Amino acid sequence: MWRALLKALGRADHTVTFYEKDVPYYATARDAWHHPPGFNLRLYNDLDEIRTEVRRDLDRADVAMITSYCPDAQLASRFVLDSPARVRAFYDLDTPVTLSALADGQPVPYLPAQGLGDFDLVLSYTGGKALQELQSRLGASVVLPLYGSVDPESHGPAAPHADFRGDLSYLGTYAADRQPALEELFVRPAAQMPRHRFVLAGAQYPHDFPWARNIFFLRHLEPALHPALYSSSRATLNITRRAMAQYGYCPSGRLFEAAACGAPIFTDGWDGLKAFFTPGEEVVRVDTAEDVIAAIERPDAELKSIGQRARDRALCEHTAGQRARTLITYCNEVAAGSQPAACSA
Numbered sequence: 282m283w284r285a286l287l288k289a290l291g292r293a294d295h296t297v298t299f300y301e302k303d304v305p306y307y308a309t310a311r312d313a314w315h316h317p318p319g320f321n322l323r324l325y326n327d328l329d330e331i332r333t334e335v336r337r338d339l340d341r342a343d344v345a346m347i348t349s350y351c352p353d354a355q356l357a358s359r360f361v362l363d364s365p366a367r368v369r370a371f372y373d374l375d376t377p378v379t380l381s382a383l384a385d386g387q388p389v390p391y392l393p394a395q396g397l398g399d400f401d402l403v404l405s406y407t408g409g410k411a412l413q414e415l416q417s418r419l420g421a422s423v424v425l426p427l428y429g430s431v432d433p434e435s436h437g438p439a440a441p442h443a444d445f446r447g448d449l450s451y452l453g454t455y456a457a458d459r460q461p462a463l464e465e466l467f468v469r470p471a472a473q474m475p476r477h478r479f480v481l482a483g484a485q486y487p488h489d490f491p492w493a494r495n496i497f498f499l500r501h502l503e504p505a506l507h508p509a510l511y512s513s514s515r516a517t518l519n520i521t522r523r524a525m526a527q528y529g530y531c532p533s534g535r536l537f538e539a540a541a542c543g544a545p546i547f548t549d550g551w552d553g554l555k556a557f558f559t560p561g562e563e564v565v566r567v568d569t570a571e572d573v574i575a576a577i578e579r580p581d582a583e584l585k586s587i588g589q590r591a592r593d594r595a596l597c598e599h600t601a602g603q604r605a606r607t608l609i610t611y612c613n614e615v616a617a618g619s620q621p622a623a624c625s626a
Contacts, residue, residue, distance in 0.1 A: 282534050284317075285432035285601030286608070291319030293605055298323060298338050302352045328353040332360070339364035344612050346370040349379060354391040362399050367616040371400045372427065373415070376407040377524035377531060380414050397421040402615045404608075408623070409530035409553050425611055425623050426530070428557075430604040431537040431595055435504075438512055438543045438592075445506075445513035447480035447497065448577050449547070451520070452510060452535060455485040458523035462549055464491060467518055469570035470577065471496050477577065482510055507535075511544035516565075516577065516584055519548040529553040540564075540595035545584040547576050557599065563591040 287297050296319045303324040323338075325331050339345050345366035347357050361369050371393075373379055382389050397403050398420030405411055408426035415421045451467050453459065471479040471493045482499035492498070502510060511517055517539050525531040529552025536557070539546050546564045548554070560566040565576045565587060614621035 282429050282601075285430060285435070286605055287320050288317040288432070289601040289605035290608075291317045292602070293609065295319060295609070297321065298342075300325060300328070300335065300357075302326070302328075328356050335360050336364070339366060342366045343616070344368045344370060346372055348372045349374050349391045351391050355393065358393040362393075368401050368612045369399075370402040370404060370612070371397055371421075372404040372406075374406045376405045376411045376415065377522075377528040380411060380418065380528070381524045383418055392419070402611060404611070407525070407528055407531040409528060411528045411530070423615060423620065425621060427604060427608055427611075428599070429532060429534040429537055430599055430601045431534070431541045432601050433541055433596060436508055436538045436541040439508035441513040442506070442509040445480055445499070445510045447478040447514040448474070449477070449516050449518055449573070450480040450482070450510055450514035451518040452482045452502065452507065453520065454483045455487065455490075456522060459520050462520045465570055466520065466547070466549065466567055466573050468493065468496070470573040473570065473574060474577065480510070480514060507538060508542045511539045511542035514544070515581065516545040516547055518567075518573075519546055519564075521549055521551050526551045530556065532557050537595050537599045540591035540599070543585075543588045543592040545588040546591055547573060558591055558594055563587065563594050
């Protein structure tokens, strides 16, 4: 998501300097990415040791932003809030997790100790009621949604892959809070449709996962092969994490990616779904195993039509280019002293 957004900002003649802590588990993905025009990556080991460089960049910036999960959030927040940038922003990429942790009395290390009230703009990957809670719990003043998106250059219809062939695919890392829905919407249909092929791709699945003979497992699927997976099955399944479903208005990036590939999507229901894709026309909402079975049994032509409509919607409304334009609009209006209105999904 970040890569696509930064590329889109560069194409709009904006320059971005991105500070990233140099940790081993980011190295492979970072090396595989050719940096787009206008993008400068600054790797660091100790943020305090490069404070002069950071402040020099902030002195020249129109927008200074820190995001959730920043490993040096307290110091980085001080740098941002002390800067002369016209817009000082905080972007929460996982707002339901932030708010759930606060509700449980757990520490949230990436939040400034004083809350979010000092920022000119607070962005949230999640819309709906989460925006009001960022205001009431953390004192944020201007709170606006900036949803996930898709890069059409990376995600689109691809040639089918024989190993990925199936009637229903699911792509996602194992998550305990997603497991009940996965068993209802994927495992149970597989058990009741033994002649159909189900494909699950993802990491960290336990040995006691309820496998079936017709569930085929791909332990690791590199991002470049995701379009091939989506394009090789008759349909793909989207399941929302519990905290995201509770707050609603939190579409996963993979929902947009599958749509951009033209994959017919079966998805669990959550508040705000229809703001992104129309159930029954662009996606198929499924709440039970029986719903999934009925959806799989739809004619190929009907499923392909649903997938094409989802692709049309994704390319029209949910690309990184659209999100970049939304971000630019927000920042320009905040810098001008006006109260920006949330752009449509």
